[in-house]
Amino acid sequence: MAGKDNSVNIKGDGAKATGAYHHGDLRAAVIAAGLTRLAEGDGAELGLRALARDVGVSATALYRHFPDKEALLDALADEGLRRLGALQAQAWLKAGGGVAGFKATGIAYVRFAHDEPALFRLSFTRQMPERYTKDAGDGGEVAYNLLRAGVGEALPGVDPDTAALHAWALVHGLAMLILDRRIEWDEAKVAEVVGLTFGGVG
Amino acid sequence: MAGKDNSVNIKGDGAKATGAYHHGDLRAAVIAAGLTRLAEGDGAELGLRALARDVGVSATALYRHFPDKEALLDALADEGLRRLGALQAQAWLKAGGGVAGFKATGIAYVRFAHDEPALFRLSFTRQMPERYTKDAGDGGEVAYNLLRAGVGEALPGVDPDTAALHAWALVHGLAMLILDRRIEWDEAKVAEVVGLTFGGVG
DNA sequence: CTCGAAATGTTTACAGTGACAACATATGGC
DNA sequence: GCCATATGTTGTCACTGTAAACATTTCGAG
Numbered sequence: 001m002a003g004k005d006n007s008v009n010i011k012g013d014g015a016k017a018t019g020a021y022h023h024g025d026l027r028a029a030v031i032a033a034g035l036t037r038l039a040e041g042d043g044a045e046l047g048l049r050a051l052a053r054d055v056g057v058s059a060t061a062l063y064r065h066f067p068d069k070e071a072l073l074d075a076l077a078d079e080g081l082r083r084l085g086a087l088q089a090q091a092w093l094k095a096g097g098g099v100a101g102f103k104a105t106g107i108a109y110v111r112f113a114h115d116e117p118a119l120f121r122l123s124f125t126r127q128m129p130e131r132y133t134k135d136a137g138d139g140g141e142v143a144y145n146l147l148r149a150g151v152g153e154a155l156p157g158v159d160p161d162t163a164a165l166h167a168w169a170l171v172h173g174l175a176m177l178i179l180d181r182r183i184e185w186d187e188a189k190v191a192e193v194v195g196l197t198f199g200g201v202g
Numbered sequence: 203m204a205g206k207d208n209s210v211n212i213k214g215d216g217a218k219a220t221g222a223y224h225h226g227d228l229r230a231a232v233i234a235a236g237l238t239r240l241a242e243g244d245g246a247e248l249g250l251r252a253l254a255r256d257v258g259v260s261a262t263a264l265y266r267h268f269p270d271k272e273a274l275l276d277a278l279a280d281e282g283l284r285r286l287g288a289l290q291a292q293a294w295l296k297a298g299g300g301v302a303g304f305k306a307t308g309i310a311y312v313r314f315a316h317d318e319p320a321l322f323r324l325s326f327t328r329q330m331p332e333r334y335t336k337d338a339g340d341g342g343e344v345a346y347n348l349l350r351a352g353v354g355e356a357l358p359g360v361d362p363d364t365a366a367l368h369a370w371a372l373v374h375g376l377a378m379l380i381l382d383r384r385i386e387w388d389e390a391k392v393a394e395v396v397g398l399t400f401g402g403v404g
Numbered sequence: 405c406t407c408g409a410a411a412t413g414t415t416t417a418c419a420g421t422g423a424c425a426a427c428a429t430a431t432g433g434c
Numbered sequence: 435g436c437c438a439t440a441t442g443t444t445g446t447c448a449c450t451g452t453a454a455a456c457a458t459t460t461c462g463a464g
Contacts, residue, residue: 026441043329048422060423061442069422124382127245158398165385166372166395173375174367180326183367193368196360197399224412224459250451262452263413271451 027065029055034076038118046118048072073122080123084112088146099199102150106171106194107187113175114185121179124172144168154198170194229267231257236278240320248320250274275324282325286314290348301401304352308373308396309389315377316387323381326374346370356400372396 033054037046048069052059066072091108095101113120144164151163174190177183225231235256239248250271254261268274293310297303315322346366353365376392379385 047420049420058443059421060444063423064441124378124384127383162391162394162398165376165391166398169375169379169395170368170372171375172379173371173373173377175375176326176378177371177374181329182326189364189367192364193371196364196368228412249449251449260414261450262415265452266412 026055026057026061030062030065030072031075031079034072035079035119038076038122039116041118043118046073074126076119077123077126080116080119083116084109084120084123085146087112092146092150099150099154102154102167103191103194103198105146105150106167106198107190109171110174110178110185110190111187114178117179120175166197167194170197225257225259225263228257228259228263232264232267232274233277233281236274237281237321240278240324241318243320248275276328278321279325279328282318282321285318286311286322286325287348289314294348294352301352301356304356304369305393305396305400307348307352308369308400309392311373312376312380312387312392313389316380319381322377368399369396372399 030051033051034046037044037051037054048062049059051072052062062072066075088105088108091104092101095104147164147168148160151167152160154167155163171194174183174193178185232253235253236248239246239253239256250264251261253274254264264274268277290307290310293306294303297306349366349370350362353369354362356369357365373396376385376395380387
């Protein structure tokens with residue numbers, strides 16, 4: 001697949017737009033460019049130089065905003081989790097909460113993985129930063145809280161911890177199997193499988 | 203040459219052992235060394251040169267046996283699937299078949315992921331070779347057949363296709379979540395979660 | 405057995421990567 | 435207005451996968 005051109009030319013979203021040396025908000029621009037690349041070429045191995053070129057900046061400039069590549073990827077992963085959480089919350093509301101909302105949440109999880117395979121994979125593959133306690137408003141916790149909330153309604157008699165883990169593992173497994181091409185993406189099928197344990201055919 | 207060594211010295215399993223130029227069965231030796239490396243350093247990014255050094259051979263020698271690095275990784279992934287299938291079959295037999303055997307199969311799946319995280323991840327991350335039809339005796343199919351066999355007994359009334367997918371996704375999700383440090387490895391917990399859908403507490 | 409073709413391994417080299425150090429330029433507080 | 439600091443650039447290094455040319459061993463045909 002060719003090799004050059006295509007430069008996405010994602011600049012900062014306004015800020016200063018100095019035009020020359022300084023970029024305005026490079027950190028945000030780099031993350032945006034990274035997300036774009038992840039959304040387009042699935043297998044393409046996101047490199048620092050390509051990213052810098054997208055933003056129109058020298059390769060080593062990125063090191064002023066991220067200690068190393070890992071940190072950059074961590075930032076992208078974090079954004080991925082945030083988006084996932086937002087989509088799940090949205091699905092929950094749209095379905096009117098309750099068991100139906102809970103199921104919709106699960107389906108949104110798998111759909112996100114299907115729509116943004118590279119971002120989803122990155123988001124979950126990143127090593128947990130150790131200091132990942134129960135506070136901190138990063139997206140992962142939002143998603144997990146929704147999960148805990150819904151699981152009580154769907155399976156009243158069961159230990160909520162076990163049920164939550166079951167639900168999470170189920171959708172995560174579906175997501176990964178779809179990403180890795182072990183199974184095909186099929187929303188109806190996903191709904192059916194999720195419904196097997198968590199009642200409510202609706 | 204051959205002054206240093208230090209290398210792990212994984213040679214072929216007998217063959218000729220020419221001693222000098224020719225290695226005997228380099229392909230097998232490389233795969234063995236690769237599996238060893240995968241089993242030891244989880245995060246360590248398996249490189250061609252390191253692998254060649256382990257085997258005591260020049261880096262480019264590997265290209266006589268694999269078209270490129272991808273092909274080598276594919277071979278390792280295949281071996282991983284084969285081992286997974288073997289462990290599952292073993293677990294099934296040890297539990298005496300039936301529903302208990304089916305559950306044991308699922309637990310073995312997760313345990314394998316926990317015991318060999320890098321190999322498990324590699325095995326499932328590799329792109330499917332396209333020509334992955336229902337024949338071919340490679341490990342993946344063995345595992346899937348076991349799955350189909352067990353699912354009928356565990357959930358008599360349910361569409362076996364849906365049930366099989368459910369079971370697979372569940373254990374795969376648990377495996378991936380453990381690999382990515384989202385949850386802790388806890389065999390009892392895994393058994394409990396698997397038992398939630400697939401009855402039989404015992 | 406001899407001999408040349410094929411298989412296997414080596415050396416050298418190249419383009420691409422993440423990262424560091426030294427240097428250049430813009431920004432903002434005094 | 436001036437200088438400390440943040441930000442961006444150029445040059446370089448070690449390392450990676452891999453291609454090309456060369457060396458050695460093995461094997462089958464005469």
